[in-house]
Amino acid sequence: MISHFDFLASIYDRFIGQSDPARLQKILDLPTPGMLLDAGGGTARVSAQLKNFVSHLVICDSSRKMLGQAKSKGGLSPIQSHVEQLPFADNKFQRIMVVDSFHHFSDHLRAVIELLRVLESGGKLVIEEPDIARIPVKLVALAEKLLLMQSRFFSPDRIRDMFLTAGGNVSIEYDGNYTAWIIIEK
Ligand SMILES: C[S@@+](CC[C@H](N)C(=O)[O-])C[C@H]1O[C@@H](n2cnc3c(N)ncnc32)[C@H](O)[C@@H]1O
Numbered sequence: 001m002i003s004h005f006d007f008l009a010s011i012y013d014r015f016i017g018q019s020d021p022a023r024l025q026k027i028l029d030l031p032t033p034g035m036l037l038d039a040g041g042g043t044a045r046v047s048a049q050l051k052n053f054v055s056h057l058v059i060c061d062s063s064r065k066m067l068g069q070a071k072s073k074g075g076l077s078p079i080q081s082h083v084e085q086l087p088f089a090d091n092k093f094q095r096i097m098v099v100d101s102f103h104h105f106s107d108h109l110r111a112v113i114e115l116l117r118v119l120e121s122g123g124k125l126v127i128e129e130p131d132i133a134r135i136p137v138k139l140v141a142l143a144e145k146l147l148l149m150q151s152r153f154f155s156p157d158r159i160r161d162m163f164l165t166a167g168g169n170v171s172i173e174y175d176g177n178y179t180a181w182i183i184i185e186k
Contacts, residue, residue: 003062003063004147004149005042005061005062005063005065005066006063006064006065006066007065009042009043009063009065009066009068009069010065010069012042012043012045012066012069013043013045013069016045018045019045019046019049019099021046021047021049021050023175023181024046024050024097024099024126024128024181025050025053027126027173027181027183028050028095028097028124028126029095029124030050030053030054030095031052031053031054032053032054032055032094032095033054033055033094034054034055034093034094034095034120034123035054035055035056035057035058035092035093035094035095036050036051036053036054036056036057036058036093036094036095036096036097037058037059037060037088037092037093037095037096037097037118038057038058038059038060038096038097038098038099039060039083039086039096039097039098039101039111039115040060040061040062040083040098040099040100040101040102040104040105041059041060041061041070041097041099041101042059042061042063042066042067042069042070042101043066043069043070043073044057044059044069044070044073044076044078046097046099047059047076047097047099048070048073048075048076050097051075051076054094054095056077057075057076057077058076058077058078058079058088058093059076059077059078059079060078060079060080060081060083060086061078061080061081062080062081062082062083063080064080067079067080082106083098083101083105083111083114083115084105084106084107084110084111084114085110085114086114086115086117086118088118089118090117090118091118091119091120091121091123092118092120093118093119093120093123094120094122094123094124095123095124095125095126096115096118096119096123096124096125096126097125097126097128098115098125098126098127098128099128100128100129100130102127102129102154102159103129103130103141103151103152103153103154104149104150104151106150108152108154108162109162109166112162112163112166113166116163116166116167116168116184116186119184119186120186121186122185122186123185123186124183124184124185124186125168125183125184125185125186126181126182126183126184127159127181127182127184128179128180128181129153129154129156129159129179129180129182130153130178130179130180131155131156131174131178131179131180132153132154132155133155134177134178136178137153137178141153156172156174156180156182157172159182160172160182163182163184167186168184168185168186169184169185169186170182170183170184170185171183
């Protein structure tokens, strides 16, 4: 089945624009000698800028075309997979990032369990999400509904509760604008 992201892949980076990953880098405690998983990483728009701060960068995404764009950036391993069923051993990654993707996952509780499973004990997982309490983000959510994207936004507190239930230590940071970081330590 062709996804919205297969359709958008070739223009995605230009459409969304560059990101400044400085805050994310700080929250993820990079550099680290370990492996970083970018789950729902798409074109590696964000994580390609972090690849020199880790020993190895793996991008997992359900869209083959988004991963094709990621691969063209070089220096990373693209893996086509749903985050709800990750093809990795337990405790494989020292760091995991999920940027602007959590609301696109189809089975959130399953995704939470899988992300925690592949995170090393002592590792760190950061979910960067638009804060659905903010009006512009509500408008984006409405637009995605009209485009039949099947996204489902949760508040940062609700995401924190999902990870607390699954067994992580969780804190939240806000940028005071539209972005929240849910920070999970295993
Ligand atoms: C809005 S894009 C964000 C991409 C990237 N993280 C960024 O910030 O540029 C959402 C990505 O999540 C991927 N995605 C959606 N559902 C997924 C799932 N269940 N498992 C893995 N990837 C998924 C999509 O294919 C898409 O590439």
